[in-house]
Amino acid sequence: GENVEQHPSTLSVQEGDSAVIKCTYSDSASNYFPWYKQELGKRPQLIIDIRSNVGEKKDQRIAVTLNKTAKHFSLHITETQPEDSAVYFCAASKAAGNKLTFGGGTRVLVKP
Amino acid sequence: NAGVTQTPKFQVLKTGQSMTLQCAQDMNHNSMYWYRQDPGMGLRLIYYSASEGTTDKGEVPNGYNVSRLNKREFSLRLESAAPSQTSVYFCASSASGPNTEAFFGQGTRLTVV
Numbered sequence: 095g096e097n098v099e100q101h102p103s104t105l106s107v108q109e110g111d112s113a114v115i116k117c118t119y120s121d122s123a124s125n126y127f128p129w130y131k132q133e134l135g136k137r138p139q140l141i142i143d144i145r146s147n148v149g150e151k152k153d154q155r156i157a158v159t160l161n162k163t164a165k166h167f168s169l170h171i172t173e174t175q176p177e178d179s180a181v182y183f184c185a186a187s188k189a190a191g192n193k194l195t196f197g198g199g200t201r202v203l204v205k206p
Numbered sequence: 207n208a209g210v211t212q213t214p215k216f217q218v219l220k221t222g223q224s225m226t227l228q229c230a231q232d233m234n235h236n237s238m239y240w241y242r243q244d245p246g247m248g249l250r251l252i253y254y255s256a257s258e259g260t261t262d263k264g265e266v267p268n269g270y271n272v273s274r275l276n277k278r279e280f281s282l283r284l285e286s287a288a289p290s291q292t293s294v295y296f297c298a299s300s301a302s303g304p305n306t307e308a309f310f311g312q313g314t315r316l317t318v319v
Contacts, residue, residue: 095265103246128307137296137310138249183248192237192300193264194308196248 096121098186100197108205113171115200117184120165124186127160127167128194132181141182142169174204208232212297212311219287219318227282227314229297235309236302238280239264240272242293243313249296255280257302287318 097120107113119127125146130138144151144158144167151158155174160167171178181201185194210231219225231238236257241249251264255274269291271283280299284291297311 098248100248137312139310140307143307192306192308193239193251193254194249195251195265196241198246198248 096124096186096188096195098184098195098197100184100200102200103198104201104203106203106205107174109174109176111174113169113174113178113202113204115169115182115184115202116166117168117186117197118164118166119186119195121186121188122162122165123188124195126187126192127158128185129158129169130183130185130196132183132199134180138183171202174202176204176206178202179204210297210299210309210311212295212314214314215312217314217316219284219316221288221318223287224283224285225287226284227295227297227316228279229281229311230279231297231299231309232278233299233301233309234277235299236277237300238274239298239300239308240270240280240282241296241298242266242291243296244293252282252295284316287316289318292316292318 100117128143131141132138157170181199184197213228239254240252253272255261258277295314298308300306300308
């Protein structure tokens with residue numbers, strides 16, 4: 095089955111700096127790559143996703159890049175703010191069904 | 207619009223006891239899922255249901271059973287709880303077809319002592 099590795103497990107940045115989280119996946123048939131944000135004690139919520147026919151997608155301060163050849167994708171957060179502090183999860187799934195395989199998560203702390 | 211609703215929010219069980227976690231969605235989604243979340247291990251799929259009347263095992267199904275009661279409801283049962291099942295459980299749902307967003311419930315924090 096699919097295996098998703100996520101790095102780093104923790105990330106501390108100064109407010110205003112950028113944060114980058116990287117994920118690799120094992121199944122070349124995966125073609126949907128969402129990112130979820132989970133605040134303390136809350137449910138995971140989708141923040142951005144990318145499909146295999148796209149190399150990069152941006153939404154304000156958040157961007158995701160995908161390299162299908164190397165089987166890795168990354169989340170970039172620019173101009174970080176204290177409210178960006180949370181755990182971020184990457185995930186991958188295939189077209190047949192929508193089972194998401196998650197990475198282990200990255201705890202991001204934005205220091206004011 | 208409530209989205210995905212799970213009950214209960216918290217539960218403490220003794221080893222060997224049984225219980226059922228309930229999940230309901232009001233978004234007319236065909237697919238529903240049960241995940242468990244343990245520290246440092248992300249979210250792992252226990253069981254999923256691609257449509258009413260069908261269920262399939264995920265990554266960590268041992269010790270669990272599920273029922274897709276109707277399109278709205280998907281329950282998770284622990285027949286004989288073990289301390290290794292102490293975790294936070296999330297139900298999720300998504301629309302049919304590939305590559306659609308999964309919506310999560312608020313989670314159930316289960317402790318088995």
